[in-house]
Structures are given as C-alpha cells and as structure tokens.
Amino acid sequence: MLAREDQSLIALRRILRATEVFGRDFAQASGMTAVQYRVLRTVSESGHATGKEIAVTLRVSQAAVTTIIDRLALKGLVRREKSSSDKRRTNIMITECGAQVLAETPDPLHQKFARKFAALQDWEQAMLLASLERVADMLDYDDLDIDPLFDPDELH
Numbered sequence: 611m612l613a614r615e616d617q618s619l620i621a622l623r624r625i626l627r628a629t630e631v632f633g634r635d636f637a638q639a640s641g642m643t644a645v646q647y648r649v650l651r652t653v654s655e656s657g658h659a660t661g662k663e664i665a666v667t668l669r670v671s672q673a674a675v676t677t678i679i680d681r682l683a684l685k686g687l688v689r690r691e692k693s694s695s696d697k698r699r700t701n702i703m704i705t706e707c708g709a710q711v712l713a714e715t716p717d718p719l720h721q722k723f724a725r726k727f728a729a730l731q732d733w734e735q736a737m738l739l740a741s742l743e744r745v746a747d748m749l750d751y752d753d754l755d756i757d758p759l760f761d762p763d764e765l766h
Contacts, residue, residue: 622629622745632719640715642685647718649678649685650704658691658701687711 612620636644652664661679665672679702682688687708693699704712727735 616747629719636716636718640711642682642687642711642715644718644720646678646682646687647674647715648710650682650708650712653688653702654704654709660699660701663701664738682708 622679633644636647640647642650649664652667653659656663656667659667661672661675664679665675668675679688679690683690684703688702689705691701691703693701727738730738
C-alpha cells in the first residue's frame with residue numbers, strides 16, 4: 611500500500627493531467643484556449659468591458675488580459691471601441707462571430723466542476739474547499755499573479 615503522501619501526489623497529478631488533457635481537447639474543439647474562452651465569456655456577460663475590468667473580474671494582471679484580448683481581436687471574436695463618454699477609455703465588445711463561437715463552444719472543465727461541486731452538500735463543499743486551500747498553501751505559491759486556469763503560453 612502506498613503512503614498517504616504518495617497517494618496525495620498521485621491525486622494531484624491526476625488533477626493536473628485532467629486539466630492538461632482538457633485544455634488540449636478544448637483548444638482543438640473550440641479554436642481557442644480555456645482562458646480566451648473565459649475572457650470572451652466575461653465580455654459577453656457584461657456587454658462591454660475595459661481590459662482593467664476584465665482583469666479585476668478574473669483576478670489577473672491587466673497585461674495578461676491585454677495579450678488575450680489581442681489574440682481574440684485577431685480572430686475577430688472581440689473588437690475595441692473608444693467610449694463615447696470618455697475618449698481615454700477603450701471598451702472591449704464581443705462580435706457576432708464571437709457570440710456564435712461562444713454559443714457553440716463545449717462546456718469547459720471549470721463549469722463541469724462547478725456543477726458537480728454545487729451538487730455536493732454544504733459541509734462537503736466546505737471540507738473540499740478547506741482541503742484545496744491547504745494544498746495550495748503547502749505548495750507555497752500564494753504570491754503568483756496569475757489565474758490558475760491561464761495557460762502560461764498565453765503570457766508570451
């Protein structure tokens with residue numbers, strides 16, 4: 611029988627592998643990364659947003675969001691438009707093509723997880739959350755300024 615720390619590491623590897631496989635499958639099926647999907651969805655839900663507003667919503671740096679928006683704009687999924695009330699402000703808006711891609715995009719892993727997590731009883735949600743936060747603390751990466759769902763390649 612494996613030691614508990616080995617079992618824990620195997621469970622972590624399974625989680626990492628599942629997210630890696632999901633990311634690859636998601637990109638093949640949708641033509642965009644999971645983080646591009648999250649930014650596109652955020653813009654769609656708000657109607658329009660600035661890069662700063664998206665960064666705050668997703669809790670990432672504005673530079674990372676700017677890179678993602680650049681890629682989405684190149685694909686014709688979003689457009690930038692100067693605000694009519696404040697010319698210093700640039701709104702990000704979803705295009706018709708972006709709305710169509712969003713409607714046809716398969717269910718992302720985090721939404722699948724959220725549905726299953728929401729179906730758990732309150733005490734079990736609290737227990738899992740506490741355990742996951744504890745694992746994150748044990749890995750000593752609380753100072754990272756990056757969304758855990760972001761692909762590091764998105765930042766380059």
